[in-house]
Amino acid sequence: xxxxxxxxxYLVKRxxxxxFLECVQDMDHENMFWYRQDPGLGLRLIYFSYDxxxxxxxxxxxxxxxxxxxxxxxxxxxxxxxxxxTSMYLCASSLRQGRVGELFFGEGSRLTxx
Amino acid sequence: xxxxKQNSPSLSVQEGRISILNCDYTNSMFDYFLxxxxxxxxxxxxxxxxxxxxxxxxxxxxxxxxxKSAKHLSLHIVPSQPGDSAVYFCAASAGNFNKFYFGSxxxxxxxx
Numbered sequence: 531x532x533x534x535x536x537x538x539x540y541l542v543k544r545x546x547x548x549x550f551l552e553c554v555q556d557m558d559h560e561n562m563f564w565y566r567q568d569p570g571l572g573l574r575l576i577y578f579s580y581d582x583x584x585x586x587x588x589x590x591x592x593x594x595x596x597x598x599x600x601x602x603x604x605x606x607x608x609x610x611x612x613x614x615x616t617s618m619y620l621c622a623s624s625l626r627q628g629r630v631g632e633l634f635f636g637e638g639s640r641l642t643x644x
Numbered sequence: 645x646x647x648x649k650q651n652s653p654s655l656s657v658q659e660g661r662i663s664i665l666n667c668d669y670t671n672s673m674f675d676y677f678l679x680x681x682x683x684x685x686x687x688x689x690x691x692x693x694x695x696x697x698x699x700x701x702x703x704x705x706x707x708x709x710x711x712k713s714a715k716h717l718s719l720h721i722v723p724s725q726p727g728d729s730a731v732y733f734c735a736a737s738a739g740n741f742n743k744f745y746f747g748s749x750x751x752x753x754x755x756x
């Protein structure tokens with residue numbers, strides 16, 4: 531069974547803290563993604579990676595960075611968390627030659643920044 | 645501004661009847677469309693897709709219709725079942741299959 535695991539389901543951080551969100555997939559997928567989900571706005575792409583050490587900006591990369599040192603792991607980093615980064619963060623992966631648009635999502639990490 | 649819009653935040657349907665979920669888009673370059681389903685406390689899961697060269701795609705109880713001139717797509721679920729109760733997201737892509745634009749979702753409630 532395919533699995534995308536996000537390290538934390540719930541996090542509470544303070545403004546200015548550095549935050550790491552970790553994601554691991556066990557499906558040997560080439561592509562990995564980070565989205566955030568906000569009410570009324572749907573899912574918005576922050577960054578994606580199509581290979582180890584490769585990354586591309588999505589629609590809302592400001593305030594975020596990513597790291598992909600191993601194929602199975604994709605990390606989202608908030609260098610200095612702000613209250614407007616309070617959100618649900620969803621990691622996903624896909625096969626390069628898989629069904630078009632078929633992403634496999636993790637359960638999400640709900641981040642609250644105080 | 646959102647390029648993919650789902651104007652109905654929620655929909656309630658009786659079990660056995662048809663559910664119709666709607667999605668509008670503004671970007672005429674979009675050429676591939678998806679529907680995802682999301683249960684509470686789970687990540688979204690892929691449901692069905694359609695390319696712009698088609699106007700209909702069917703998979704069991706689920707059918708997606710695409711009206712390019714109206715920039716509108718819809719998802720029909722027939723017959724609806726209580727297990728279909730979930731949030732449904734539509735998404736669209738303009739040639740880059742790593743970059744999909746998602747709508748805000750419609751919460752479907754199928755009443756027994």
